[in-house]
Amino acid sequence: MSITKLGIPVDAAESRTAAVCINETGDSRVVIAAKGFLLVVDIESGECAQLLFPDGNTEYPYDCFASSNGMFYVGAGNRFYALDPYQLIYVAVLQISQHRDELCGFSYAENLQGHIYVASYPACRLYRYRPEEQDITCYGSMDSEQKYPSYMAVDAYDWVYLGIGTARKNIVAYHPQRSERRTLLHEELRGIGMGQVMQGEDHQVYALLGEHWAKVEQGVVIERLTDNQLPASLYKGTSFDKFHRQLQGKWRLLSHSLSNRELLLKHIDSEQVKVIRLTYKSEGAALSTLISGPDSCIYGTSMHPLHFYSYDPHARGKGEGQNRLINWGPHVIQHGFGGNIAAYTVQGNLLIGAAYPEGRLHLYDVTRPIQTDKASLLANPNGQPSIRNPLCVSSHPEIFRPRCVVALRDQEHVVYGGFPGYGMVGGALCIYHLRSGKEWLIPNSALIEGQSTVSLVEAITDSVLIGGTSIETPGGAEPKAHSACIYTLDLEKRSVMQCWMLREDIREYTLLLVAPNGWIHTITSCSKYLVWDPGCEGVIHEVDLSSWGKVLHSGWLLSVEEECIYGVMGYAIFRIPLDSLQPERLFIPEREITAGLAKVDNELYFAMSAVLCSYSMKEG
Incomplete structure (x- = not known):
C-alpha cells in the first residue's frame, strides 16, 4: 500500500x-x-x-x-x-x-x-x-x-x-x-x-x-x-x-494580488484601469481541513490565499476529459479574505463550513452550480440576482477562529465553535437553524469560562452535545485556565450539564468522537489518545501517540459499519478498532501529513502541505 x-x-x-x-x-x-x-x-x-x-x-x-x-x-x-x-x-x-x-x-x-x-x-x-x-x-x-x-x-x-x-x-x-x-x-x-x-x-x-x-x-x-x-x-x-x-x-x-496574479493601476485623469499580469512560480498554497461532501466529492480550501477546490473520485466514469481536480478560485467563498474553512459538516445536500476570520458560516448546496456575486449580476443584469452558492449566512467575532461544527440529528440545526478574536479569552458557540436562518449565540460565560470549544460531537442522547476545550489563546491574550476539559451541554437549556478534567496537564482536546456505546474518544494536543467512560467517570484506556507526530484538527472519523476509527497524524495513517481500542499505524508517510481527513469508499484523503493525497485501504 x-x-x-x-x-x-x-x-x-x-x-x-x-x-x-x-x-x-x-x-x-x-x-x-x-x-x-x-x-x-x-x-x-x-x-x-x-x-x-x-x-x-x-x-x-x-x-x-x-x-x-x-x-x-x-x-x-x-x-x-x-x-x-x-x-x-x-x-x-x-x-x-x-x-x-x-x-x-x-x-x-x-x-x-x-x-x-x-x-x-x-x-x-x-x-x-x-x-x-x-x-x-x-x-x-x-x-x-x-x-x-x-x-x-x-x-x-x-x-x-x-x-x-x-x-x-x-x-x-x-x-x-x-x-x-x-x-x-x-x-x-x-x-x-x-x-x-x-x-x-x-x-x-x-x-x-x-x-x-x-x-x-x-x-x-x-x-x-x-x-x-x-x-x-x-x-x-x-x-x-x-x-x-x-x-x-x-x-x-x-491593488495587488498574487492570488489573482494581477496588479491594478488607475489613471488619475481618464480613470482608465490598467492590469499588469503577475508571473511567478509557486509551490502551491497549503491546504486546510477537507471533507467528503453529500455527493462523495472531496472539498476544501487552501490557506493564504483562500481558494475553494473540489476533487471528484468518480470523474473518470463521467466522460472523456472530465477534470477530477478543480480550483474554483479565490472569489467563491464569500468574504473569504486570507483565511480558510477550518471545519466542515454535512446536512442533506448542504456542505457546511465554518471559516476564519470573523467566524463565518457558509452553506454550499452541492446540487446547484457555484454562483458568485459577480457571476450572478452578469447573468441577471436587469433583474434580481440569483441566490449565491456558496452563501455566507452568519458571522461572530466570538468564534473568530472556528475549529468545530456539527450537524444535529434533527436535520435542522448546526452548531459551531472555536477561538474568539484578538485580545479575547474563551470562545462562544453558535446554534444555527438551517431553514429559518435564526441563530442563537451561547456566550463563553455560559460554557467553560476562559476556555474555547475546539471539538464537538452530538451525544447518543438527543439535544446533548459533547465538547472538548482548549485553554490556548491564539488571539494574543494571556490564558486564564491551566487545564482543558470535556463537557456536556444541554442544547434546549443551553447550559453545561457536566464537566470533566481528564488530566491536569492537558491543554487541548483536539479530536473528539463518541462511540455507539457512549464512550468518548479523544486525542489531545500533546498526542495522547484517551477513552473516557461517562458512566463511571473515568479514563478506561490511554495510549501515547506522540511518536506519530502532530495531531490534526478534523484528523479522524468514525466508521460505524467497520466498527473502527480511521485517522491521520503528522507521520501516521492509523486505525483504531472499537473492540480492542489499540491504535494501529497502517502507514508511515515520508513527508508530514498536514491536514485531513475524508473517506470515500476504501480511500482516505488528506493533504501534505499543498498536495492532495489519498491512501487505499484495499488489500493488495
Missing part, C-alpha cells in the same frame, strides 16, 4: 503587503512580499522578477517598507532583508535574534538619518538598521505583556512611537539614544484593541488617544485634533492587501 499524490489544487501564493519604491531619478518599482520570496514589478515594462529569500527561508512576511531613497525592507521569520529593487539584489541579510519563534517586521519607520526601525513579534522588540553600516541594533522589548506592535512612526527628534495590542492597547514612545520609554495611553484607555500611530509628512506623528487623534512630539502630546482631520496616510488598503507609498505621475496603484 502507498500514498497517491492527486495534485496541487491551488497553484498560487498570497500577497503579504507591498511597497512602492521610487529612487532619486524617479524610477519606480512595486515590490510584493510573499511566503519565501519577493516579486519586483517594473511598472513601465510590466516585467516581473521573482527573488527567493536567501538561505532557503520560506517564512511569511507580515509587513514591508519602502525607504525615502527607494530601497525595500522586509522581515520574514527572524531574518531582516534589505533589497535594491533596481539591481535586484539583497544588499543585507541579517538575523535579528537567536530565537526561531521571533518574527521580524510587524511594523517599520524611517528617521531623518535614513535609519530603519523595525519591530518584532511576540517579544515586541524594537530594532534599528543602519544602511551605511549594514548593522542592526536591538533596543529590547517595548511591552512585556502585549505581542503585536502593528503600528510605528518616528518624529524629527528620533522618538519612535509604537502602536501595540491586542488584549490591552498601548502606545509607547521611545528614544533610542536616551533609552527613555513612555506610555502615552492612560490606564482607562487601555482596553481590548490595538494602539494606533500614524506617520505624516516632515516626520510629524499622530497618535489615537481614545476617540481622538493627537499630534505628538518628543514623546509627549502637543496638540489634540478636535476634528480628527489627519494628513493622508502613506499606507493604502488593509491587512495583507495594504501597500506603502504611492506611484508618482499620472498612474496610481489600486
Whole structure:
C-alpha cells in the first residue's frame, strides 16, 4: 500500500503587503512580499522578477517598507532583508535574534538619518538598521505583556512611537539614544484593541488617544485634533492587501494580488484601469481541513490565499476529459479574505463550513452550480440576482477562529465553535437553524469560562452535545485556565450539564468522537489518545501517540459499519478498532501529513502541505 499524490489544487501564493519604491531619478518599482520570496514589478515594462529569500527561508512576511531613497525592507521569520529593487539584489541579510519563534517586521519607520526601525513579534522588540553600516541594533522589548506592535512612526527628534495590542492597547514612545520609554495611553484607555500611530509628512506623528487623534512630539502630546482631520496616510488598503507609498505621475496603484496574479493601476485623469499580469512560480498554497461532501466529492480550501477546490473520485466514469481536480478560485467563498474553512459538516445536500476570520458560516448546496456575486449580476443584469452558492449566512467575532461544527440529528440545526478574536479569552458557540436562518449565540460565560470549544460531537442522547476545550489563546491574550476539559451541554437549556478534567496537564482536546456505546474518544494536543467512560467517570484506556507526530484538527472519523476509527497524524495513517481500542499505524508517510481527513469508499484523503493525497485501504 502507498500514498497517491492527486495534485496541487491551488497553484498560487498570497500577497503579504507591498511597497512602492521610487529612487532619486524617479524610477519606480512595486515590490510584493510573499511566503519565501519577493516579486519586483517594473511598472513601465510590466516585467516581473521573482527573488527567493536567501538561505532557503520560506517564512511569511507580515509587513514591508519602502525607504525615502527607494530601497525595500522586509522581515520574514527572524531574518531582516534589505533589497535594491533596481539591481535586484539583497544588499543585507541579517538575523535579528537567536530565537526561531521571533518574527521580524510587524511594523517599520524611517528617521531623518535614513535609519530603519523595525519591530518584532511576540517579544515586541524594537530594532534599528543602519544602511551605511549594514548593522542592526536591538533596543529590547517595548511591552512585556502585549505581542503585536502593528503600528510605528518616528518624529524629527528620533522618538519612535509604537502602536501595540491586542488584549490591552498601548502606545509607547521611545528614544533610542536616551533609552527613555513612555506610555502615552492612560490606564482607562487601555482596553481590548490595538494602539494606533500614524506617520505624516516632515516626520510629524499622530497618535489615537481614545476617540481622538493627537499630534505628538518628543514623546509627549502637543496638540489634540478636535476634528480628527489627519494628513493622508502613506499606507493604502488593509491587512495583507495594504501597500506603502504611492506611484508618482499620472498612474496610481489600486491593488495587488498574487492570488489573482494581477496588479491594478488607475489613471488619475481618464480613470482608465490598467492590469499588469503577475508571473511567478509557486509551490502551491497549503491546504486546510477537507471533507467528503453529500455527493462523495472531496472539498476544501487552501490557506493564504483562500481558494475553494473540489476533487471528484468518480470523474473518470463521467466522460472523456472530465477534470477530477478543480480550483474554483479565490472569489467563491464569500468574504473569504486570507483565511480558510477550518471545519466542515454535512446536512442533506448542504456542505457546511465554518471559516476564519470573523467566524463565518457558509452553506454550499452541492446540487446547484457555484454562483458568485459577480457571476450572478452578469447573468441577471436587469433583474434580481440569483441566490449565491456558496452563501455566507452568519458571522461572530466570538468564534473568530472556528475549529468545530456539527450537524444535529434533527436535520435542522448546526452548531459551531472555536477561538474568539484578538485580545479575547474563551470562545462562544453558535446554534444555527438551517431553514429559518435564526441563530442563537451561547456566550463563553455560559460554557467553560476562559476556555474555547475546539471539538464537538452530538451525544447518543438527543439535544446533548459533547465538547472538548482548549485553554490556548491564539488571539494574543494571556490564558486564564491551566487545564482543558470535556463537557456536556444541554442544547434546549443551553447550559453545561457536566464537566470533566481528564488530566491536569492537558491543554487541548483536539479530536473528539463518541462511540455507539457512549464512550468518548479523544486525542489531545500533546498526542495522547484517551477513552473516557461517562458512566463511571473515568479514563478506561490511554495510549501515547506522540511518536506519530502532530495531531490534526478534523484528523479522524468514525466508521460505524467497520466498527473502527480511521485517522491521520503528522507521520501516521492509523486505525483504531472499537473492540480492542489499540491504535494501529497502517502507514508511515515520508513527508508530514498536514491536514485531513475524508473517506470515500476504501480511500482516505488528506493533504501534505499543498498536495492532495489519498491512501487505499484495499488489500493488495
